[in-house]
Amino acid sequence: MTTDSWEFVRLKFRPVGERRIALLTIDRPPVNAGSVGVRRDLLAALSSLDADKDLAGVVLSGANGNFLAGSDIREFDAAPQEPHLPEVIALVERLPVPVVAVIEGAALGGGYELALGCDYRLAGPNAVVGLPEVTLGLIPGAGGTFKLPRLVGVAAAIRLVTSGCRLKAEEAARLGMVDAVKAGNLIKAAESLIVGGLQKRVLRDFPLQSGDNADIAAAQEAALRSASGSVAVSEAIEAVKASATADAETALAAEREASLRLRRGPQSQALRHLFLAERVAARPPEGATAGTISKVGIAGAGRMGVGIALAFASLGFEVRLAEQSTEVLAAAEKSLADGAEQMAKRGRAKSAGAVTDRISAGPLTDMADCDLVVEAITEDMDAKIALFADLARTVPSTTILASNTSYLDIDQIAAAVPSHPERVAGLHFFNPAHIMRLVEVVQAEKTSVDVLATLLAVCRRLGKVPVVARVGEGFIGNRIFNAYRTQAEFLLEEGAYPEDIDRAMTDFGMAMGPFAVFDLAGLDVAWAMRKRLASTRRRDARYVTIPDMLCEEGRFGRKIGKGWYDYASGGAMPDPRVREMINAASQAKGIERQPIPPDTIRARLLAAMINEAALVLAEGIAARSSDVDLVLVNGYGFPALKGGLLHWAARQPREDLLASIAQMAKASGPGVRVAPNLEEVLHQATCSEL
Structure with missing residues (x-):
């Protein structure tokens, strides 16, 4: 098998009778972001195939666990650099032989647009596809708004593009966003498709999927209602609708112009700032080693404890829940069941049972084999100090002890753990903990960098946005x-x-x-x-x-039906x-x-x-x-x-x-x-x- 290579692309050839199949692999560690270097190398490799008379087809895949994870947003503040992604995709479409996109891991944004330029999309079970550009204040700029409606229809395309959602392989196949989902050796499967006579079928030439005007109008209305002022959502709707009325050249040019214009706008700059900020905030301290967490104890089964338990259990952790009050524990069991049911309905869990089966209630001594214990009891310093002293006597010295306090001094709490106080930190979830993304990871004076790295990694696994704070009244937020x-x-x-x-x-x-x-x-x-x-x-x-004065009259807010507002009618009404x-x-x-x-x-x-x-x-x-x-x-x-x-x-x-x-x-x-x-x-x- 002969091989050619560039900095970010490898090209191999596999003989097929008297002809051969090109195996083209994108390889830009760590995640295969679509940088100018990747585009340059893809264009060079594809150009070398354009006149290959012996070519039977091309299999396009990605290394590093992803097909192409999307564009490198660090390049967005600079002027666009050639070659542009539409040029690469146009060359894929012009090749006289079929091109199969083998999608494992992420094919997002420009990565999925590249897959849409191929003739067949073969996904592995772990594939995730989508056009999430609106989440960065943009719209797709390489054909996504024109081609996706040809697979799923205008209404569905509006919903998919304006939400920026990422779809797992099976759901993407159900909608028609990928042609098939297969386990095993996808490269071999793609080769078999080509050998079996797969024909060239350029998506931009497909007829538009017919759609119901009422459904399109409903999708547009829903998108605008949830847009919260996003200019990108409005532009995306117009671009998708143009796919039904404009020819390919006009629609693609308008899409590209809108995407580049939005890139320079304040909303996209703001959202890209937050995107990058998340990644910087979650970085572990230099030289730190994150430990492994599998069993988590939650001390306290109030609203916050229940939310934290749901957050961990829904992501596969085994959870032990301890609560002294039998009344609170009984209420917690119902809240856990209700919360798990809601997570299942929203697609955040396979079933309610898959969540609740991982949560067991018992005494504090049941946490003796936990890797992490999160305290979520009342906001009272004396009570927290007493609990941490009990935990220090109950769990091994390797167990991380974290307080969910909103305000209190973690250093004072850590003083109750004279044995290895470096394992004590804050883990301030926001209510409801299984829904809100933010977690303040509070580094106490003696918290070790390894403990900090472990908690940051746990938060990332939970799908949270962890931000490190130091000790101070109320921390950051x-x-x-x-x-x-x-x-x-x-x-x-x-x-x-x-x-x-x-x-x-x-x-x-x-x-x-x-x-x-x-x-x-x-x-x-x-x-x-x-x-x-x-x-x-x-x-x-x-x-x-x-x-x-309000509190002295028992006006504690929504939970009792009156606070600053009156909630007797269900909504918040000004109160005389x-x-x-x-x-x-x-x-x-x-x-x-x-x-x-x-x-x-x-x-x-x-x-x-x-x-x-x-x-x-x-x-x-x-x-x-x-x-x-x-x-x-x-x-x-x-x-x-x-x-x-x-x-x-x-x-x-x-x-x-x-x-x-x-x-x-x-x-x-x-x-x-x-x-x-x-x-x-x-x-x-x-x-x-x-």
């Missing part, structure tokens, strides 16, 4: 969110009402307004924190008593009683209430968060501004299309932003520190640190 909360309460005293503030922030793009979030989280949680910190508060600091309390509190302080414009509300709240984020960075609680962005987007509903708090802030007029922070500090009174490193943080967030 709750520290910043508390400044947001406090400023919102100041605005209440001055003249705004909860619905005014919530509307101003959802208009900005936040998933929920702050007071709706407070009600969802439970007002008693923040009340307990305020009481715990009361002795440390400056006597001259501005303090708003309205939240305490809350307005009475707000007005009375303003009057008691001699504050003359004035209507506050939405722009002023937004400026004050965002300034408070930006200032606190800079302080978090100055104190070393967060390592980089992109970590702050990840936390705010994935845990607190900051709009991803803006790239996160500091990515957005760094792109605002600097003088206006600094003036807003100064005004916020003046309105806040004593106790509010203006971060000394604001200029530095904003400068660093403007530059690429990834």
Whole structure:
């Protein structure tokens, strides 16, 4: 067998009678990203085959566990470099012999578009295909919006392209996105197809799949409803619809122009920033070795404990759940069953039983063989210290002990584990833990780098976004969110009402307004924190008593049907009683209430968060501004299309932003520190640190 090779492509030939089959393999470690080098080498290899009279066909595959995992997004900020992917695909389509794409692992974005340029798509059981460009603020730019409708129809193509979903092999085959799924030696299977007489069949020449206009309209409406302002979703819809009305050359040129234009836009830049930030945040410390985790203990079966148990069990971990209260444990069993059923319905588990069968309830002593124990009990320092002391006596010294605390000092908790305190860390999940992606991995003073690496790896296996934080009240997210909360309460005293503030922030793009979030989280949680910190508060600091007044009346939020809003009718309705309390509190302080414009509300709240984020960075609680962005987007509903708090802030007029922070500090009174490193943080967030 003869072999030719380039930097990222290998070409071998296998004799077939008097002819031969070309085996073309893409090999760009570690994941086969479609860089300019890959495109260059593919074009060279394909060009060498164009005039080969002895050629019977081509088998195109990928090394490194993937076909082609997508484009290398690090190249997107530079001008597009030749050769472009459409040129490569056009050459595949022009070859006089059939080309079989052998898809193992990922064929995403440009990788799947390359497969669409082939004459046959043969997938392995582990294959994942899709056009996820909208998740990076783009649309496919190498024929995806024109060719996919020819396989699945216009309505289905709209749903697939605008959602950016990735489909496993069997589902892709059911929809027609791949021609067949086979186990075993796919290269041999592809060769057999060619020897058996597979014909050339260029997808761009296929007739369009007929579709129902009502179904197309419904798909478009649903996509726009969930777009949250994404320009890419609108452009993708138009590109897919154009596949039914325009000729191939016109449609493909328009698709390419839109893709390149969106690449330069602020939404794509923001989403690519978050994409890269995730990968940087999850990197283990240099020289660290991650351990293996298979059995996980969860101490505490409340809402958070149940969510954490579901998260682990759904990904194949064996889970031991311990809870002292029989009443809480009984409620947990129902919550586990309900949660597992929902996961199965959403395709996140094969069945509810596949999840719950991995969870067993028992005493703390059952965790003696666990590799990791996550504490998820009440937010009380004494209770946590007592539990960790019990765990230190129960489990081996190699077991990692992690607290799910939202605010408390991990170093103080670790002091309860005198034997190997380096195994103690924080693992702060967000509620509901089996749904929310963010996890703050808290590195205590004595946490070892190997433990940190292990927890980062576990979070990645769970499909989470892990961000390392150091010890500090509220870590990264709750520290910043508390400044947001406090400023919102100041605005209440001055003249705004909860619905005014919530509307101003959802208009900005936040998933929920702050007071709706407070009600969802439970007002008693923040009340307990305020009481715990009361002795440390400056006597001259501005303090708003309205939240305490609500809690004293038992208004703890959604869970009891009333908080900042009234939920008796099912939805969040402004409550006259809350307005009475707000007005009375303003009057008691001699504050003359004035209507506050939405722009002023937004400026004050965002300034408070930006200032606190800079302080978090100055104190070393967060390592980089992109970590702050990840936390705010994935845990607190900051709009991803803006790239996160500091990515957005760094792109605002600097003088206006600094003036807003100064005004916020003046309105806040004593106790509010203006971060000394604001200029530095904003400068660093403007530059690429990834």
